[in-house]
Amino acid sequence: MRRHTVEPRPGWQRTVEEQGLVYPLTRHPDGSLRPYWDESAYYAFTLDEVETLEETVEELHALCLAAAEHLVDAGRLADLGVTDPRIAAAVAEAWRRRAELPSVYGRFDLRYDGTGPAKLLEYNADTPTSLVEAASPQWFWMEDRFPAADQWNSLHERLVAAWKKQAALLPPGNPLYFAHSSADELGEDLMTVAYLKETAEQAGLDTDWISMEEIGFDPLSGRFVDGQLRFIRSCFKLYPWEWLTTDRFAGHVLDTLDNGGGTGSTLWIEPAWKMLLSNKALLAVLWELNPGHPHLLPAYLDGPRDLAATTGYVAKPLLGREGAGVTIHEKGADEGAGVTIHEKGADPVVRDDEPCCYQALAPLPAFDGNHVVLGAWVVDGEPAGLGIRESAGLITDEYARFVPHVIL
Numbered sequence: 001m002r003r004h005t006v007e008p009r010p011g012w013q014r015t016v017e018e019q020g021l022v023y024p025l026t027r028h029p030d031g032s033l034r035p036y037w038d039e040s041a042y043y044a045f046t047l048d049e050v051e052t053l054e055e056t057v058e059e060l061h062a063l064c065l066a067a068a069e070h071l072v073d074a075g076r077l078a079d080l081g082v083t084d085p086r087i088a089a090a091v092a093e094a095w096r097r098r099a100e101l102p103s104v105y106g107r108f109d110l111r112y113d114g115t116g117p118a119k120l121l122e123y124n125a126d127t128p129t130s131l132v133e134a135a136s137p138q139w140f141w142m143e144d145r146f147p148a149a150d151q152w153n154s155l156h157e158r159l160v161a162a163w164k165k166q167a168a169l170l171p172p173g174n175p176l177y178f179a180h181s182s183a184d185e186l187g188e189d190l191m192t193v194a195y196l197k198e199t200a201e202q203a204g205l206d207t208d209w210i211s212m213e214e215i216g217f218d219p220l221s222g223r224f225v226d227g228q229l230r231f232i233r234s235c236f237k238l239y240p241w242e243w244l245t246t247d248r249f250a251g252h253v254l255d256t257l258d259n260g261g262g263t264g265s266t267l268w269i270e271p272a273w274k275m276l277l278s279n280k281a282l283l284a285v286l287w288e289l290n291p292g293h294p295h296l297l298p299a300y301l302d303g304p305r306d307l308a309a310t311t312g313y314v315a316k317p318l319l320g321r322e323g324a325g326v327t328i329h330e331k332g333a334d335e336g337a338g339v340t341i342h343e344k345g346a347d348p349v350v351r352d353d354e355p356c357c358y359q360a361l362a363p364l365p366a367f368d369g370n371h372v373v374l375g376a377w378v379v380d381g382e383p384a385g386l387g388i389r390e391s392a393g394l395i396t397d398e399y400a401r402f403v404p405h406v407i408l
Helices: 012-018 047-073 085-096 131-135 137-145 155-169 188-202 250-255 272-276 281-289
Strands: 002-005 025-027 033-035 041-045 105-111 119-124 176-180 207-211 216-218 223-225 234-237 267-269 313-317 327-329 356-360 370-379 382-391 401-403 405-407
Touching: 012 137, 041 047, 041 401, 047 085, 047 105, 047 119, 047 272, 047 281, 047 370, 047 382, 085 250, 085 272, 119 281, 131 137, 131 155, 131 188, 131 370, 131 382, 155 188, 155 370, 155 382, 176 188, 188 207, 188 234, 281 356
Parallel strands: 041 405, 176 207, 176 234, 234 267
Antiparallel strands: 002 041, 025 033, 105 119, 105 370, 216 223, 313 327, 313 356, 370 382, 382 401
16 A cells, blocks of 8 residues: 555546536635545555455454344344434334345445554444545546556446345335435535436436425325425435434334335335444444454443553544544543544534544554545445545544545
8 A cells, every 4th residue: 555646637627527526626614625536646555455455344344234233132222322212113123124125335434554454443334425436536537547557446336236136125116216415515415316326227227306305294195205296115315314313204204114024105225224333333332242353443332441541542423424523532631641632623512411432543544644544335235445535634524635546
C-alpha cells in the first residue's frame, strides 16, 4: 500500500460529474470550495494485499452475522438502544425471516496501512454512501490513467446481479420505489439512490422515484402511497431505520411492515434486521464474542474500562454519522495527562445521556500527512470493492476526500 501523487486530468471536474458524481467539490467552514474527488493522488496495492483484505471482509461479515444472531437469540436488543417492544419484535422477526427479505449492500470501514491485519472501525450496513464514486468515476479514472492496471472494484456488476437474484423476493405487479430525503442539500443521498435505481433497472426491475417526504399514508386502505395514491408495495430507502421507527409515521411503518411471508403491506430495503449491524454497539458485542480477534479492536458499552490507561479510546455515539459527536481520548486523558481531540472546528455536541461505544484508539495511518480509512464494500454478502477517504485529522467527517486506487 503506497500513496502516489499524480497530475489531475484536464477537465476532471466535468468528467466525474458526467459519471454521476454530482458534488466533486466540498464547501468548507471558511467558505472555500475544495475537491471532494481528489485525483491529485492515488493509492497502489499489490494483489496479495487486496486478496488479504477480501478475506478479511469475508471474515468480518460472518462475525457480524453471528453477532446479530446472538443479539436476537439472547434478547439483547436493548444493548443497541432498541427498547420499544414493537420495534424489537419487528427487528427480531426480520432477522428470522431474512432469507425472504432483499438485502443489497453495506460498507466496512477499516484501519489499514499495508502492514499487519486490518482492523474494523465500524460497519455501515443500513444507509452507506460514497458508493457512486467507488463504483463509477474511480473505475473510469483507472482506465484513463492506468489502463494496464487493475482495481478492487466489481461493484456495478455485483449490484446488477444482486437485484436480479433478489427480484423474486419483491412483490409482483408493483414498481420498486427508490426514496431519498429531500432534506439532503448536498445531493449525496440523491446521487446514491439514483445510481442504485439505475443498477436495478439494468437488472430488469420496474422502478419509480419518490422522496421520503412525499410518501403518504392512506387511512382508508391502511397503506403507504405515493403522490398519485398508488400503493407503495416495496421501497428502497436511503433513510435510517432509527428515523423510520421514530418519526411521526413510525406506527404506520410497524403496522404495515412486510417482514417476509407476504404479511403486512410495505417491504423496505434495507430490511429491519440491518438495525442489528448499523449500530456502534455491534463493535462491543463483536469484541465480547471474539476477544483478541486480530481484525477487531477492544470495545465496550459500559465505559472505556482500562482503555483510558492503556491505548486511549474513541467514544462513538451508537447512531452517529459522519463523525458527529465522536471524541478521541488519548492514553491517560482521564488522569489529566492526555488530550481530548476533535477535528470538527468546535467542541463536539454530545449529550450526557447519549449512549456510546468506547473503542480502543487505533489512530488512522497518515500518508504524507493525510489520514486514510478504507471503505470495503459488501454486495449480497460478498466482498465487492474498495473506496478510500482521506482527512486532515483523525476523524473521517464530511470534509474527507475520496482518493482512487489501483492494483499494480
